[in-house]
Amino acid sequence: MKHKVIFWAAASVLAVLAACNKPSGLEPQISISAKDPVEAPATEYSYSFKLTATVDWEIRGLDEDEKSWLEVSPVSGASSSSPQTVTVDIKANTSAAERSATFEFYGSGLSAPLTIVQAGTTETEIYSVSFLDGQGGFTVEDKDKPAAIDEIWKHDPKYGMVATAYKSDTQENLASESWLVSPVIDLTSESAAYLSFKHAVNFFKDASVLPDEAAVWAREENGTWERLEGVYYPPTMSWTFMDSGSLDLGAYVGRKMQFAFVYSSTAEKAGTWEIQEVSVTRNDTGLPEELTPDTPGLWLELPALDDAGSGLCFISHDMPLGGKDVRNYSYCYSTGDRLALWVAYPLNDGLRGNGGRSDEWSLDPKMPRKYQPILYRSYTDRDENDENIYNRGHQIPSADRLDAEANLKTFYFTNSAPQSGSFNSGVWADLENMVRDWSSDMDTLYVVTGVDIAGATEVAHDNEGNEVTVPTGFYKALLGYDKDASFGAETGGYIGIAFYFEHRDYSGGSSAVMEQSMSIDALEDMLGYDFFANLPAKIGEDGAAAVESAVDSWWN
Structure with missing residues (x-):
């Protein structure tokens, strides 16, 4: 008799649990109305859909990295005979790389998976500064500053950041070395990055010394400095500004980094280096990756275009x-x-x-x-x-x-x-x-x-x-x-x-x-x-x- 009571009590508990887990008379079910995968733009995005769950459910499968940019609400729920609204909030993707996350709505051995795919940004600019407006958070580190001059790098609202160790009042060329160091640039979410700037050089000994006396260096945050190669310099000494070309920062993507403009001079010759617009972009100089033709207007100067061939x-x-x-x-x-x-x-x-x-x-x-x-x-x-x-x-x-x-x-x-x-x-x-x-x-x-x-x-x-x-x-x-x-x-x-x-x-x-x-x-x-x-x-x-x-x- 005692065993029968225990059996009846256990059966009663199971019945109560079953009643709590799904509405009476409904088959166990978990399904979602969302299109799989959900394709999200690079901008901040919110997406809502209906979840039908006749069993208690919860979200599974999101790791901490995915949770940093994707939030599902609610993350769990009780069984219901009525559809429930679920919202996925997605933060803006500042990287050019596409990202995705797959998770599931799970309960009582049932599962409904969902994948979110977010496009990479088409914005090309990661960082930019105009030295015409000021020093822009850069710091000056003088490695060898002659006592005869107050500063090597200085800001000029007309020419940008200007470096020289020429003492004009005494017409002296002074040996020096001074670094203009950028703030920390966050490339942790980037898959590619390129540095470019506009600059002018004058009064250096000749063009052959420019890679050494007007150099660009880079490092991982708190790491070792390394020279960046490939800077384009003006072919002659003048005050004409030109583009530096794109310096590949691929060695620093996925990390935080800094770059520096390194000026040096000798007692024989102290040139002048002027730098204006500086930018870090996600692709090579922010240019398009593929050809996108413009639509011609009905302008009188245009030749016929209907016979344009490939290329x-x-x-x-x-x-x-x-x-x-x-x-x-x-x-x-x-x-x-x-x-x-x-x-x-x-x-x-x-x-x-x-x-x-x-x-x-x-x-x-x-x-x-x-x-x-x-x-x-x-x-x-x-x-x-x-x-x-x-x-x-x-x-x-x-x-x-x-x-x-x-x-x-x-x-x-x-x-x-x-x-x-x-x-x-x-x-x-x-x-x-x-x-x-x-x-x-x-x-x-x-x-x-x-x-x-x-x-x-x-x-x-x-x-x-x-x-x-x-x-x-x-x-x-x-x-x-x-x-x-x-x-x-x-x-x-x-x-x-x-x-x-x-x-x-x-x-x-x-x-x-x-x-x-x-x-x-x-x-x-x-x-x-x-x-x-x-x-x-x-x-x-x-x-x-x-x-x-x-x-x-x-x-x-």
Whole structure:
């Protein structure tokens, strides 16, 4: 009898437990309405879904690292015949790397798994500072400071952080060493990082000493300093700022680190090093990884683009004018040749602007680095006299865009083509001057400048040894417009002319230029392009044909 009581009591407890674990009359079940996997953006994100659990349940499978960026609420619950709401809160992913977590809703031997996949950030910047605004949290560590000077590194609101051990009042060069050390940079969640900065050097002994006397070092936090290689220095002593190139910080990703600008000098010569904008980015200089073409507008200067082949990409750059952004220039780029096949832009005195030449050659922010020629210095090919064979020839000339921001964009590497020095400074410069003069006498001159690479066999080499196709010829197609029709009265105020030059020396100045002139149609027949493809929509097919088939006497 006693055993029966105990058995009845045990059975009663089991019945109560079963009643507590699932609602009466329902089959044990755990299921979720969420799509598996849940794909979350890199930004902070919250996702809610329904959980059906007729048994008591809990979350299993999240480790501490995953809990640091992902929170599930609630983390457990009682059985219910009604669906329960579960929310997953996900913190922003500041790394470019994708991350994921898999966990399960578990109870009574039942399980419903769920995976969260969060995209990496597309934001490229990890850290940046402008030394024009101040010292930016950097500290100065003088290793060898002469008593005759108060400081080696100092801030200048016009030039940034400036280092020199030259004592101007006594005209002395002093031996020194001083470090400008960054704050700690957190790369613990990064998979890649690159350092770049703008700098100018002057009054050093020569360019050969720059890697030692204007060096960049890095270390893991509290670790040993190591020199960073690959800094691009200006080819000559001047106050012209240039981009340092991208210094790979891959050895420090996953950790906290610091970098330092290390200036040194000798009693023989104490140069001056100026540094302005500094940034650490997640990819190489913050450039896109793959080609993304821009959408062309219905601009009069554009050639037809519908026959662009593989490896060609249309890119357009803007510039500020009158409080708004307007087009600066556009180009069609051949990745295999590391060369813009043509550059097109409008030109008049207002678009030309006022200012000077920056000479700050830099990477084009719209073009993946792997396709660009690296031209902080000129092409590396030398002749028997150890002189540069090729200049960095602008396609849209620097002098056609003089406002500061617009001018900087003419110094993108993608706007350069290898030109022999005598051609660049000779007949080609004469034509560029004539184009500017013509543009001042009309409302707008629409310009296409391009290269001919048909039959090209020669290559130039950029600063990293990459091959760049050397054009066999250069050309310009011009469409002039005057709203008062002081010329082109029968064609809506439009007239056209074109020029083609073999890539060789010419003599004769402006007369040699005009000897190479031809109609736009003739240049199209020579090259296979359809220039000014939007002109017929403006003045009709017959008007456009008249403009492109003849050279108006106004040009002479």
